[in-house]
Amino acid sequence: MPSTSPAQMITDFSVRADPYPIYAELRRQPVVRDESGVHLVTTYWEIRGLLQDPRISSDARNLAPGNYPMSAAQDDEGTLPPSFIRLDPPEHDRLRRLAMRPFGPPHSPRRIHDMHGELTRIVTDLINGLAGRDRFDVVDDFAYPFPVTVICQLLGVPQEDEPRFRTLVDAVVAGLSPAEDAAEQRRRAQQSRLELGQYLAGLIEEHRRHPGDDMLSAWATDEGAEGRMSLAELITNAVLLLIAGHETTVNLITNGMLTLLREPAALERLRDDPSTAAAAVEELLRYEPPVQLLPQRNTLADIEIAGSVIPKGAPVWLLLASGNRDPQRFADPDRFDPMRQDNQHLGFGFGVHACFGAPLARLETQVALTELTRRLHGPQLEADPPPYRPSPVLRGPRHLQVTVEGITG
């Protein structure tokens, strides 16, 4: 591979199981310019700085002519309006605030906290369903159905529709990743996003007529000082949260189980003392973040950073997973240390776009890993590394086959 560019090195599927040596290589320069014009930012303080820099835009309309978007999500005109993750303030702020009303503070401060019992019940049911088996797939049998069930309940989407939206979600997610020849993938992603929107529009209409205690109902009916979202905005946000509400958590839980099976001492510690779950999940978000990079930012001005200048209008990739392993920030960064102190990782990003669902993802993963380690007796990995999903952005195993000696009741 003589002329492989930095962006290609990362997106190359052959490195998916372990991209960290490449990040370490790239970190020798905080800002790496790819031949495509993309600027890759690799080090912790620089990434964190740019995540809080008002000269960095999430709106693809700011890209300079000739800097074509690398992914479908940057080119979705004609389908649905962009969701708030693809918008800048003040539009972003307004939509995020409206979306947040039924989800978190200040209007719904206990919503996620109060879900603890329900999350435990769902996890318990899923593990009970494994009884009698000596091998199973962590992804298909647990890490996928769990967050899907949760987000369906939270949004008010019937879970029996899961087969219907799954293929659409898969196509949209495929379009999120940078790809060499993305035209067909982009077309499919746009079409799927539109179909998903049409499906959710029907649900929203139903919930408007018969509101329940779910987020779609709240969005459709709840009138705050700022009014409501328009129907198009509402559909866009519903699509976003349905996808973001589970696609990332699947990987976080799966990466978590994989890491614990590779690190038996950490697994035992969690089993012996479930109060360490919160710290273990934070370390996981640093060590194996489900969102590896943010490929959808661009510059509104020439930005001088770490001795480089990123020119105005340039696409920027923020390599969160690389920043999380930056030895300038974290001591012994390639070590999984669930007792790590001062763990301000980049797993959920930073700044105004910091992950909206972080409190839910944290709680889901804490409950999932605590219960799995408590109830699985003698779990062993069948294959290491496991087969990976294609995406370099939302990275995680496609399957994680494990054998168990038994399952505690």
Place this chain on the structure above:
Amino acid sequence: MTADSLLKALREEGRIVIVGASLAGLRAAEQLREEGFTGSLTLIGDEPHEPYDRPPLSKQVLIGRALPEDTALPRRRAIDAQWRLGVAATGLDRDRRRVRLADGEDLEYDRLLIATGVRSRPWPHETEAALDGVCVLRTREDTTRLDRLLSRRPSRVLIIGAGFTGSEIASACRERGLQVTVAERGESPLVGALGGVVGDVAAQLQREHGVDLRCGVMVTALEGDPGGRLKRAHLSDGTVLDVEVAVVALGAVRNTAWLEGSGLAAGPRGVACDAGCRAFDVHGIVTDDVFAAGDVARTPHPLFGYQFLSLEHWGNAVAQAEIAAHNMISAGSQRRPHLWTPSFWSAQFGVNIKSVGAPSMADELIVTQGALAERSFVAAYGYQGRVIAAVGFDQAKWMDFYRRLIEQAAPFPPGFAGVDRRSAGLRPVPAGFPDPALPTHGPTVTLTGHSPSERRVVFTPARA
């Protein structure tokens, strides 16, 4: 003994006394143990409580979302200390290295940390201050008392002073559905800290929330009924107000009276110390066994012309306590400077206010994000061509960016158009501080490094 073995002995079996058992005292104690100090550790506090958190007292506690007793500060680690609570320090004998306590006892120390903080500035007329219904807000007891007064559903509450504490109390009173009059000597609320431009926004906020805000007036007298209950307040414009509760929110006084005669450079403005938190004596000679941290300490800050700043900021107390603790038990070459960039926040009338840098030094400001009219904005403050502070209303997530601009002595006005494009074309305006006590022109410096051990000052040529 060599210096090395002296230091080793200090770390292993030295005696460290911390006067002041609040945020800075507690964090210093934790840091000492964290860094391996195994000697004896004594914390002295004049309040009967273990350390508690003060910011919630004028916010969540006052609107009933938290109880005063639920504000205990979380412990980062066990500190294995002797606690002397409910007893004040009354004197310091530096020759004999002893702290005198109110109960007559003398405590000997090898290293002393002064973290006595501040107290509320009392109402100047003693008999008026003693009226039932007149109070201040600083301690847990103050909060309990004010809460009890407000629970009587007074027909009107008067708040004297519209700084941060006064404004937060006014906000809490409105949330409790009480009629509130705020009397402020300046032209607008928060004007001393944030200037007139932002002060005007704060004034609009207060009025929109139903506060009877009166600026440019002073309260000249508080009048009681024969039973000793507050009845009326007289204002300098001749107005007479019927009020049953008056909260005196006129700022704070540093707790340094106990240091009188100690020979330390301690006075009404605090305890002067160097960047390593070592206290100066009255001659300006630095001590090496007496340290200060938190609200009571004044330190020269290179970013702000080496002015001695004393900051009543939560984060400053934590950072300074950690640096002081580290330096108390470290050799000279290992010591670190306290180079914290001032930063504080407030919550009032549904808005989260955050400030970085030293706004009150500025002469101009420019709105860089959002809009004043929306009560959601960032204003960058400039002084002699550099960014010296920034204030955000409901824009907290950007403040780290502005902190870096300040630390890098970035030019003012900042030359960028941000994601919020409305600022394009705006011009700086006078910041509107009432009495700009600006320092003389000094060298431009910048701060580097992310962790305390690498924080440094770098000199750069002053801009023309």
